[in-house]
Amino acid sequence: MARMPHGGRIDRTQPLSFTFNGRHLRGFAGDTLASALLANDVTLVGRSFKYHRPRGVMAAGVEDPSSLVHLGIGAAGEPNARATQVELYADLVATSQNCWPSLRFDLQSGFDAVHRLIPAGFYYKTFIWPRWSLYEGAIRRSAGLGMAQNLRDPDVYTHQYAHCDVLIVGGGPCGLRAAEVAAARGDRVMLVDDQRELGGSLLWRGAGGIAPDLPATIGALATTSNVQILARTTAVGYYDHNLVVMHQRLTNHLGKAAPNGTPRERLWQVRARRVLVATGATERPLVFPDNDRPGVMLADSVLHYLRRYAVVPGRRAVLFANNDPAYQAVFALADAGVEVAGVVDIRASVSDALAAELARRGIRLFSNSAICATHGRQRVRAVRVGAMPSGPTTTLACDLLLVSGGWAPNVHLFSQSGGKLRFDDAQSCFRPAQSAQAVQCIGAANGLFDSAIALREAATTALAPASADLLQWPSAGAGAPGTGDPLAIQPFWRVPRGLGHGRQWVDFHNDVTVDDIALAARENFVSVEHLKRYTGTGMAPDQGKTSNVNALAILALETGRDIAAVGTTTFRPPVVPVTLGAIAGRHIGGLYRARRLLPAHSRHVSMEAMIADYGGWMRPEAYPLPGESFEEAVRREGLAVRTRIGLFDASSLGKIEVAGPDAERFLDHVLVTRVEGMTVGQIRYFVMAKEQGIVFDDGVVMRLGADRYWVGASSAHAAHVAQTMDEWLQCEWPTWQVTVTDATRQWATLALAGPESRDVLSTAGTDIDLAAERFPHMCFREGLVANMPARVARVSFSGELQYEINVHAGHAVTLWDRLLAAGASEAIQPVGMEAWLGLRLEKGYLVVGIDTDGTTTPDDVGSAAWRKKTANFIGRRSLMRPHALRPDRQKLVGLLGVDPAKRLPVGAHILASPSALPPCATVGRITSSMLSASLGQSVALALLANGRARIGETVTAYFDGQRHMATVVPLPFYDPQGARLNA
Amino acid sequence: MLLIPCPFCGPRAQIEFAYGGQSDIVRPKTPDAASDQEWAEYLFFRDNPKGSHRERWCHRDGCGLWFNLLRDTVTHRIARSSPVDEPRGGNA
Numbered sequence A: 001m002a003r004m005p006h007g008g009r010i011d012r013t014q015p016l017s018f019t020f021n022g023r024h025l026r027g028f029a030g031d032t033l034a035s036a037l038l039a040n041d042v043t044l045v046g047r048s049f050k051y052h053r054p055r056g057v058m059a060a061g062v063e064d065p066s067s068l069v070h071l072g073i074g075a076a077g078e079p080n081a082r083a084t085q086v087e088l089y090a091d092l093v094a095t096s097q098n099c100w101p102s103l104r105f106d107l108q109s110g111f112d113a114v115h116r117l118i119p120a121g122f123y124y125k126t127f128i129w130p131r132w133s134l135y136e137g138a139i140r141r142s143a144g145l146g147m148a149q150n151l152r153d154p155d156v157y158t159h160q161y162a163h164c165d166v167l168i169v170g171g172g173p174c175g176l177r178a179a180e181v182a183a184a185r186g187d188r189v190m191l192v193d194d195q196r197e198l199g200g201s202l203l204w205r206g207a208g209g210i211a212p213d214l215p216a217t218i219g220a221l222a223t224t225s226n227v228q229i230l231a232r233t234t235a236v237g238y239y240d241h242n243l244v245v246m247h248q249r250l251t252n253h254l255g256k257a258a259p260n261g262t263p264r265e266r267l268w269q270v271r272a273r274r275v276l277v278a279t280g281a282t283e284r285p286l287v288f289p290d291n292d293r294p295g296v297m298l299a300d301s302v303l304h305y306l307r308r309y310a311v312v313p314g315r316r317a318v319l320f321a322n323n324d325p326a327y328q329a330v331f332a333l334a335d336a337g338v339e340v341a342g343v344v345d346i347r348a349s350v351s352d353a354l355a356a357e358l359a360r361r362g363i364r365l366f367s368n369s370a371i372c373a374t375h376g377r378q379r380v381r382a383v384r385v386g387a388m389p390s391g392p393t394t395t396l397a398c399d400l401l402l403v404s405g406g407w408a409p410n411v412h413l414f415s416q417s418g419g420k421l422r423f424d425d426a427q428s429c430f431r432p433a434q435s436a437q438a439v440q441c442i443g444a445a446n447g448l449f450d451s452a453i454a455l456r457e458a459a460t461t462a463l464a465p466a467s468a469d470l471l472q473w474p475s476a477g478a479g480a481p482g483t484g485d486p487l488a489i490q491p492f493w494r495v496p497r498g499l500g501h502g503r504q505w506v507d508f509h510n511d512v513t514v515d516d517i518a519l520a521a522r523e524n525f526v527s528v529e530h531l532k533r534y535t536g537t538g539m540a541p542d543q544g545k546t547s548n549v550n551a552l553a554i555l556a557l558e559t560g561r562d563i564a565a566v567g568t569t570t571f572r573p574p575v576v577p578v579t580l581g582a583i584a585g586r587h588i589g590g591l592y593r594a595r596r597l598l599p600a601h602s603r604h605v606s607m608e609a610m611i612a613d614y615g616g617w618m619r620p621e622a623y624p625l626p627g628e629s630f631e632e633a634v635r636r637e638g639l640a641v642r643t644r645i646g647l648f649d650a651s652s653l654g655k656i657e658v659a660g661p662d663a664e665r666f667l668d669h670v671l672v673t674r675v676e677g678m679t680v681g682q683i684r685y686f687v688m689a690k691e692q693g694i695v696f697d698d699g700v701v702m703r704l705g706a707d708r709y710w711v712g713a714s715s716a717h718a719a720h721v722a723q724t725m726d727e728w729l730q731c732e733w734p735t736w737q738v739t740v741t742d743a744t745r746q747w748a749t750l751a752l753a754g755p756e757s758r759d760v761l762s763t764a765g766t767d768i769d770l771a772a773e774r775f776p777h778m779c780f781r782e783g784l785v786a787n788m789p790a791r792v793a794r795v796s797f798s799g800e801l802q803y804e805i806n807v808h809a810g811h812a813v814t815l816w817d818r819l820l821a822a823g824a825s826e827a828i829q830p831v832g833m834e835a836w837l838g839l840r841l842e843k844g845y846l847v848v849g850i851d852t853d854g855t856t857t858p859d860d861v862g863s864a865a866w867r868k869k870t871a872n873f874i875g876r877r878s879l880m881r882p883h884a885l886r887p888d889r890q891k892l893v894g895l896l897g898v899d900p901a902k903r904l905p906v907g908a909h910i911l912a913s914p915s916a917l918p919p920c921a922t923v924g925r926i927t928s929s930m931l932s933a934s935l936g937q938s939v940a941l942a943l944l945a946n947g948r949a950r951i952g953e954t955v956t957a958y959f960d961g962q963r964h965m966a967t968v969v970p971l972p973f974y975d976p977q978g979a980r981l982n983a
Numbered sequence B: 001m002l003l004i005p006c007p008f009c010g011p012r013a014q015i016e017f018a019y020g021g022q023s024d025i026v027r028p029k030t031p032d033a034a035s036d037q038e039w040a041e042y043l044f045f046r047d048n049p050k051g052s053h054r055e056r057w058c059h060r061d062g063c064g065l066w067f068n069l070l071r072d073t074v075t076h077r078i079a080r081s082s083p084v085d086e087p088r089g090g091n092a
């Protein structure tokens, strides 16, 4: 009977049914999936990563290496769930991973038969000819974990931020004691524990498994106003300045009963003045031949299953240990009526007290002995016990083998915080030594295994004086490791060759053996970091919680060094795997990043525009008519502007107001273009550079008044331009009287473009005199348009007569509708970005970031007027460096496709020699291209070395195996005299 | 993630800030007169100390102001935070 008739912290009034690999099983509320499987005598749970060896449940907590299963089905399914961490719920569906066709009969377990051919690092040596990529796919498929499903996760995840005086990680005896004393002092306390109920080891150790005052202690804390308790919450990462990231499971344990819309998990970021790590310790297995069979379990985990879940995972048990506390588990088993076939101890003798306890229960002791072999295929059936160092041997039948090789304090968070560890020889474990932040470990996490001493130390530590210093523990003697009677263990790291020949497993998930570590040492991978990467030890999802110390101790033996000299690998977050959903939180889909909407967005949507993301702005690409293709719509819209009139929403164009007595001087320092001499109402094209002389942005600058300017930066860069201007103002010219205000979103900008635009604007109604001689190109006027206060600018990105009408952003839809109505008789067309970018290309206007790159200077794109300036504008000196003056710099030029009907591919490289075969030298590339409807030509912009001297030449562009011939021409392609935009 | 003391707003999480590199990079007063070497050093050459580093930060998602921070690049201890236009004192 695997489930005891009484006891445990399960609710026997709530039976739950669930399935494992299709088999219907039953457990109780309060079970984990692991305890329920063991209660049903299921010992084979999964297959190991590399050799597909049978794997069962070995531990009871997060350290269990191999009990990974797939939970659920379909979109809500979750791969790689650790059975020991899954709370059982009604109708839970679990299936094994990494096995085919079935768990019991896994074809790929054939890898195990040929293991001699595939030792550690085999793929580095074997699959290198002719190249690794030929083999990678097959190897990655056969070595594996669960399958991520490609359906959209229906669950909701969320993030939360918090601050506290003291964060206590772990609700075991020491964590609870620390919380009590800190709370009594008035500290704001957060107490977190990864289990569904607090208590830690009290839940399975002590009289009856539960300390009598546990419910009272937890109850009192839960009702204290300055204490926040979070169960089912794992602290997974320790970052700078005492920031701890925690992963909370909110509804996972409810299964289908989880309420709709409630977040499934929450990721916390907690900034704590002090952190107490009370995460306990992890029992280490012993390393011996064939130690990986299902049925081999950690001694304390067996006690855990017995006391907490009333589960006995076997009928006949053997213990193999090197320390006293491990005996508690077999005593408890014997007292529960389980047959104990024997205790095998490395030590030459045990204490009289222990010997008496053994004798009282009639348990046979094999001292100075080790297990040198185990038998059984999918479950251990017997063990062979050998006297040290080389025999004789005895065989004991058993189906449960408890092992204990000592304890490892759970120092993961402490180590992540920057804390230093030291190796404690007496207890054979790494313990905290020196803190690097305001953090201390208490209890077993600090290497204190005596409860009375640990509790006293926890209370003292929690009463450290308050301090705002996040980088130092605030009491005298900070970082001094706690002291107490050591837990005496006799180190034992592997069975000597003379006693056993089977493979001795170290990392049970990644299939790393003692021989693999020895091989790595022979091949000079003697750094523990190299060992880890070469053999894969500690790199499985369990991060080697049960295997790391064993692995580096064996490396120490193999290389003749002390364990302290070998050291540990770096502890990295997360301590346990975290779902990607929790990390993403709400930042998915439409909330993945902030997207800016035009003020008339609703109108573009109602007109069924195709909307796309342009530099963070959601803008209409085109407005296709019913039955019209995208290309047809773009062509129609472009031709409407060229022949009659179009309406374009340019509201995302930057509108940065620069004001103050020093505004002109300031702009002459931040722009390459000269601002001095502009009159009120005048507009100038500008280029802005970085101090390195690289083109940063371009646009138009308008003089609004005596000391007020509007900088019309490009849509994608406006926010960055405003920030950059402000940075220079604050850091370089702090005494200048200037303000920089990004008013982009306060204004809507609608552009009427085309030969009919003056008439349509007039029809819409304005008090501005539109006559060309009084309102010429590159000027702006203020007035009313359709009864709305407006700033109207005559600028032209389209190359046609164009008015940009700026009104309050709240008037965007109204103005849009009025202008469309006013233009109805002229068949006005709304114009999307694609047609608009085509119009500018025909005019040879560049788009910064598309037609320029991180090397392009103002000179390269034809802006040389800065040479007349005297101001020391940003980037000026860089334009005089020899590199900026090289004659072979890539210049922006036009290309005409020799085949007028074939589009030149953007990204095509222009070959230095037309006949060369790539790879070969190139002299430039195509940055923008189109088939121009109005020109009947294939046109493109290109950056071409010494391009302006090559006008008239034919060049060859190469793209994806194809060659394209093109002629270099001056810009613009369309209306070179500018007659149309000046109309 | 650092907890950065903005001299104007108080301690705030690092995600609210933009980093601006080493402080006190002096822009040549007459760039045209600077040699190519001097200009290149102003543009590109920076200290990379193991230890105390005076650097510029901007409280971008807060008050928007630039300030100087004296930060230890090993321990992340922040010894001083001061307005960017404050004259450089003896302890910073």
Ligand SMILES: [Zn+2]
Pocket (backbone or CB within 6 Å): B006, B007, B008, B009, B010, B059, B062, B063, B064, B065
């Ligand atoms: Zn601030």
